[in-house]
Amino acid sequence: MEVGKRIKGLRAEAHMSQDDLAARVYVSRQTISSWENGKTYPDIQSLLLLSEIFDVTADSLIKGDVETMTKTIDSDVRTMKRLSYVTLGFLLLMVLAMVWGIVQTSAWDWPLGQTVPTFALAIVLWGIAMFAAVWVERIKKRHDLITYREILAYWNGEEVDRDTDRGRRERMLPRWMKVIRTVGLTLLCAAIGAFLGYGGAMLGEKLLG
Numbered sequence: 001m002e003v004g005k006r007i008k009g010l011r012a013e014a015h016m017s018q019d020d021l022a023a024r025v026y027v028s029r030q031t032i033s034s035w036e037n038g039k040t041y042p043d044i045q046s047l048l049l050l051s052e053i054f055d056v057t058a059d060s061l062i063k064g065d066v067e068t069m070t071k072t073i074d075s076d077v078r079t080m081k082r083l084s085y086v087t088l089g090f091l092l093l094m095v096l097a098m099v100w101g102i103v104q105t106s107a108w109d110w111p112l113g114q115t116v117p118t119f120a121l122a123i124v125l126w127g128i129a130m131f132a133a134v135w136v137e138r139i140k141k142r143h144d145l146i147t148y149r150e151i152l153a154y155w156n157g158e159e160v161d162r163d164t165d166r167g168r169r170e171r172m173l174p175r176w177m178k179v180i181r182t183v184g185l186t187l188l189c190a191a192i193g194a195f196l197g198y199g200g201a202m203l204g205e206k207l208l209g
Contacts (some may be wrong), residue, residue, distance in 0.1 A: 004036045005038075025162075080154075084136055
């Protein structure tokens with residue numbers, strides 16, 4: 001990946017650190033490092049900003065890498081879409097399994113031992129959904145996608161605009177705050193799933209009663 005070497009060389013010539021360049025391109029320092037190490041490619045808007053910062057043409061930055069860049073980005077977009085559908089589908093199946101398990105215990109008075117396979121299935125389905133979700137998060141991190149608007153633009157193959165108020169605020173948040181927020185959202189989703197499962201069981205009990 002020659003584009004990464006060119007970015008690194010131009011940055012060194014300009015006496016800029018990765019943090020300095022990241023601030024001007026509206027991405028994280030890790031993203032700059034990924035570009036320079038050939039792990040990922042910059043998107044169209046980032047290329048335009050880089051060409052302005054270094055006073056070179058975008059063509060000179062990506063010369064020889066256009067076809068590989070296109071294939072890599074297209075592949076990541078397709079993978080992200082598939083994994084998103086997998087996450088949603090398996091989460092819905094998990095909720096259905098939980099509802100079925102609660103119906104077995106509440107409405108039909110099955111012994112706990114007989115309902116273990118149903119709840120075990122729900123856990124397996126949840127695990128698959130979480131695996132797919134983590135994979136999606138890795139793709140988002142690799143391409144420095146934070147806000148919903150950025151993700152949607154990337155999803156649709158459009159130009160990703162990271163120079164927004166929300167985008168800048170999100171990138172300024174400390175890591176520990178992001179971790180706390182992620183844990184909180186996970187617990188909220190679990191609570192919603194439990195509520196839906198209980199509600200579904202009560203509805204099933206009334207219908208069967």
